[in-house]
Amino acid sequence: MHRLVYMPESGNSVRLAWVLLFVAEIWFSLYWVLTLSVRWNQIHRTTFKSSLSQRYEDKLPGVDVFVCTADPTIEPPLMVINTVLSVMAYDYPPEKLTVYLSDDGCSEHTLYAVLEASRFSKHWLPFCKKLGIEPRSPAAYFSNIFDKPDNHDHLSKSKELISIKKLYDQMEHRIETATKLGRISNEIRSQYKGFAEWDSVQSPSDHQTIVQILIDGRDSEAVDCEGCPLPTLVYLSREKRPKHHHNFKAGAMNSLIRVSSNISNAPIVLNLDCDMYSNNSESVRDALCFLMDEEEGQEIAFVQYPQCFVNVPKDDIYGSSLFIGMEVEFPGMDGYGGPAYIGTGCFHRREVLCGKKYVKGDKFKWNKGFERKEGSAGKLEETSKIFAQIAVMRMVLNGEMRWD
Ligand SMILES: O=c1ccn([C@@H]2O[C@H](COP(=O)(O)OP(=O)(O)O[C@H]3O[C@H](CO)[C@@H](O)[C@H](O)[C@H]3O)[C@@H](O)[C@H]2O)c(=O)[nH]1
Numbered sequence: 001m002h003r004l005v006y007m008p009e010s011g012n013s014v015r016l017a018w019v020l021l022f023v024a025e026i027w028f029s030l031y032w033v034l035t036l037s038v039r040w041n042q043i044h045r046t047t048f049k050s051s052l053s054q055r056y057e058d059k060l061p062g063v064d065v066f067v068c069t070a071d072p073t074i075e076p077p078l079m080v081i082n083t084v085l086s087v088m089a090y091d092y093p094p095e096k097l098t099v100y101l102s103d104d105g106c107s108e109h110t111l112y113a114v115l116e117a118s119r120f121s122k123h124w125l126p127f128c129k130k131l132g133i134e135p136r137s138p139a140a141y142f143s144n145i146f147d148k149p150d151n152h153d154h155l156s157k158s159k160e161l162i163s164i165k166k167l168y169d170q171m172e173h174r175i176e177t178a179t180k181l182g183r184i185s186n187e188i189r190s191q192y193k194g195f196a197e198w199d200s201v202q203s204p205s206d207h208q209t210i211v212q213i214l215i216d217g218r219d220s221e222a223v224d225c226e227g228c229p230l231p232t233l234v235y236l237s238r239e240k241r242p243k244h245h246h247n248f249k250a251g252a253m254n255s256l257i258r259v260s261s262n263i264s265n266a267p268i269v270l271n272l273d274c275d276m277y278s279n280n281s282e283s284v285r286d287a288l289c290f291l292m293d294e295e296e297g298q299e300i301a302f303v304q305y306p307q308c309f310v311n312v313p314k315d316d317i318y319g320s321s322l323f324i325g326m327e328v329e330f331p332g333m334d335g336y337g338g339p340a341y342i343g344t345g346c347f348h349r350r351e352v353l354c355g356k357k358y359v360k361g362d363k364f365k366w367n368k369g370f371e372r373k374e375g376s377a378g379k380l381e382e383t384s385k386i387f388a389q390i391a392v393m394r395m396v397l398n399g400e401m402r403w404d
């Protein structure tokens with residue numbers, strides 16, 4: 001009202017500033033109304049995972065986890081494998097879990113780190129499950145234990161803890177030595193056939209598709225040190241050519257959807273940025289409580305987890321912890337039908353990503369059974385390359401891009 005009543009006469013030099021201020025105030029008022037309205041209808045949900053187990057433990061669906069990385073310098077391989085290990089250690093039947101690492105940086109060092117992680121997982125997974133520890137990213141767990149002097153949680157676990165920490169430190173040392181060396185030594189190269197792919201890589205932005213199945217869950221020898229099966233672990237670096245745009249994470253996700261459909265084809269897909277480890281081993285079960293809900297499950301396309309940051313400065317003057325968004329506005333949006341998709345930490349139904357249209361009353365059949373693909377790992381790697389090619393070709397020809 002003040003702005004309208006005291007508007008300067010036309011011709012007055014401050015009139016333009018006055019009008020601009022008025023527009024800005026209108027915009028902020030509208031913004032205030034919009035943000036306030038998502039704050040007064042918050043929904044906080046609770047899951048009952050024991051009911052999920054009672055009803056569905058034998059029929060739990062396969063889950064494919066996509067971890068994306070793009071640059072071995074900005075996103076160090078050691079950080080990437082901590083994220084990979086955090087999801088491999090999920091409290092979920094390992095034969096139904098497949099973890100894909102998409103490496104847009106096409107780095108031998110990242111493949112080497114994942115290879116190391118596949119070996120370390122044989123000790124890390126039984127350690128996590130036996131002692132029920134959280135979080136299951138080794139770096140995050142060790143930092144909680146050793147960087148906080150008043151944390152005595154480790155005393156009861158000391159023997160196992162010391163030996164697993166030693167294995168982790170040795171792995172870290174090997175990965176860092178390889179990184180410092182700038183190349184993968186001939187000794188390591190000779191131990192794993194997959195490195196031979198780099199003989200035909202021109203550069204990280206000009207290379208063929210590389211698919212390596214590092215742990216094949218169907219293999220009876222793919223077991224941890226206590227004899228329990230391990231989840232499947234796959235490395236993918238999709239084809240890139242300088243003349244075609246690769247569409248960043250979206251392009252990687254398109255390749256991952258197609259390659260995974262050939263290897264595990266799980267009906268549930270989780271996507272994670274490589275710098276966002278999972279801090280709760282029951283996240284899959286929590287998400288399934290929504291997606292498999294008998295009444296409303298079919299109405300839910302995805303379950304989005306909030307993002308938490310561990311390295312935000314204490315005073316956080318820029319609001320980088322996204323606290324208001326995650327703690328207030330997300331539950332608020334849920335009151336109006338559900339939160340937005342914000343990328344990492346989201347469980348989708350595969351069929352939704354593949355373009356299935358919503359049909360009211362249409363029920364997904366969870367008891368279809370869990371199927372394993374036939375064929376040797378080598379054969380699956382070869383056919384998966386064709387699937388990755390299709391993703392790239394469709395993106396180039398149609399500009400197809402389903403992910404933000
Ligand atoms: O060519 C690329 C570029 C990026 N990435 C990966 O994509 C992820 C996200 O990229 P980044 O540049 O780190 O985006 P941010 O701005 O940090 O993340 C925001 O944007 C992401 C992509 O939408 C969301 O997943 C996140 O939740 C959201 O915080 C990372 O894991 C990257 O490794 C690729 O796989 N290929």
Ligand SMILES: [Mn+2]
Pocket residue numbers: 273275
């Ligand atoms: Mn990021």
